[in-house]
Amino acid sequence: MRHFVLAAAAAAACFVTAAAAQLRPDQAAGTIRARQANYKQMAAAFKGINDQLRSSSPSVPAIRRGSAVIARHAPRLLRWFPRGSGPEAGIRTRALPLIWSDRAAFTRAGAGLVVAARNLQAAARSGDVAAIRAAAPAVGRACSGCHEDFRAPEQ
Amino acid sequence: MSHIRVWDLPTRAFHWLIVLLMPALWWTGEEHMDELHLLLGEVALGLILFRIVWGLIGGSTARFAGFVKGPGAILAYLRGERPAGVGHNPLGALSVLALLVLLATVTGLGLFATDEDGLAPGPLSHLVTFDSARILAERHEQLFWILVGFIGLHVAAILFYLLVRHDNLVTPMVTGARAGRGGEEAMTAAPAWRFFIAAGAAVALTWAIVRGV
Numbered sequence: 336m337r338h339f340v341l342a343a344a345a346a347a348a349c350f351v352t353a354a355a356a357q358l359r360p361d362q363a364a365g366t367i368r369a370r371q372a373n374y375k376q377m378a379a380a381f382k383g384i385n386d387q388l389r390s391s392s393p394s395v396p397a398i399r400r401g402s403a404v405i406a407r408h409a410p411r412l413l414r415w416f417p418r419g420s421g422p423e424a425g426i427r428t429r430a431l432p433l434i435w436s437d438r439a440a441f442t443r444a445g446a447g448l449v450v451a452a453r454n455l456q457a458a459a460r461s462g463d464v465a466a467i468r469a470a471a472p473a474v475g476r477a478c479s480g481c482h483e484d485f486r487a488p489e490q
Numbered sequence: 491m492s493h494i495r496v497w498d499l500p501t502r503a504f505h506w507l508i509v510l511l512m513p514a515l516w517w518t519g520e521e522h523m524d525e526l527h528l529l530l531g532e533v534a535l536g537l538i539l540f541r542i543v544w545g546l547i548g549g550s551t552a553r554f555a556g557f558v559k560g561p562g563a564i565l566a567y568l569r570g571e572r573p574a575g576v577g578h579n580p581l582g583a584l585s586v587l588a589l590l591v592l593l594a595t596v597t598g599l600g601l602f603a604t605d606e607d608g609l610a611p612g613p614l615s616h617l618v619t620f621d622s623a624r625i626l627a628e629r630h631e632q633l634f635w636i637l638v639g640f641i642g643l644h645v646a647a648i649l650f651y652l653l654v655r656h657d658n659l660v661t662p663m664v665t666g667a668r669a670g671r672g673g674e675e676a677m678t679a680a681p682a683w684r685f686f687i688a689a690g691a692a693v694a695l696t697w698a699i700v701r702g703v
Contacts, residue, residue, distance in 0.1 A: 379620035382608030386616035389702050475609050482607065488522065489606070 358419030367428045370415035373408050380404035381474060384455075388468055395462045402452070402459040402467075405474060409452035413445045429487040441485055448477040493667040494676040496576045498549035500685055502663055504541045508534070508593065512641070516634070524610030532613070532700050535597050540692035541590065547688060550678040551577030558583050576668075576677055585644055592637040596630060601699065603627035613700045 380401040458466035518527035559580035604623035
């Protein structure tokens with residue numbers, strides 16, 4: 336129990352530090368580029384999973400690889416948005432200011448993806464295609480749900 | 491003045507359904523209403539496939555073999571020679587062909603495209619990588635605007651015929667008939683069973699593509 340409390344406190348401290356950290360303008364470009372690349376990796380991974388699910392004989396190893404990419408990125412996602420990496424950085428980003436002004440809602444949305452990604456990875460590890468098929472849409476909903484609120488439309 | 495038949499019903503229905511679909515497809519694409527965009531795109535695919543088959547077995551003025559002419563006939567038309575029959579003139583035929591090829595290509599590219607999140611993939615996008623599907627999505631959009639340019643040209647030509655040549659081309663595309671000019675032969679309609687063959691082929695092919703082949 337004591338360990339749990341300590342771990343929770345440490346995690347909370349990390350989160351608060353990450354959220355409070357202010358980026359220097361010259362760091363913002365790298366942060367924004369890196370997170371865009373990460374999101375692209377997740378999109379490609381998710382497409383790869385759905386491609387397999389469309390096939391008459393889905394490749395479970397391919398689905399495992401894709402779900403691992405998403406599960407690896409999902410818990411880190413909230414840290415991709417330090418203060419100063421929003422539109423104020425003066426670099427093209429569609430991240431909306433709401434990410435920082437309603438951090439609680441953004442954190443909830445991020446946590447939703449973590450749960451969905453974990454479930455998908457568990458299903459992928461089990462190798463049960465029906466379970467994978469059942470778990471995949473929640474990941475898509477988590478992605479688009481968050482994009483709807485926290486990402487500006489294209490152009 | 492007697493009226494003569496110019497366009498059969500399937501050709502007219504195709505034309506006006508595409509007219510309705512174009513703004514709807516543009517809007518649903520622009521607003522990222524992906525599900526609806528994909529659904530309307532599949533309807534457009536079915537219509538285009540139907541029109542291609544109808545161009546082979548449809549009524550006389552719908553058939554490619556009937557209206558697609560070589561450079562000689564086009565030059566003669568530009569010099570002022572008027573073809574005897576009803577239907578597309580040799581120059582208009584080029585426009586019809588360009589519009590149909592562009593429609594088919596834009597729709598074909600859309601089949602393989604995906605949105606930036608990989609959440610709304612086209613029905614054949616599982617055959618290409620995410621990066622390719624994104625490039626194809628860009629081409630899909632770019633070519634759409636070229637298609638819009640050709641649609642503009644098409645509308646401008648119709649206005650030219652209406653205002654300068656006093657020849658209303660819109661009403662016949664609605665009613666299927668126009669006033670005869672004497673010595674003209676009306677179109678030859680295709681029997682109904684051919685329509686069912688073309689529609690059946692288009693639906694079957696669309697179904698196969700939408701299911702991912």
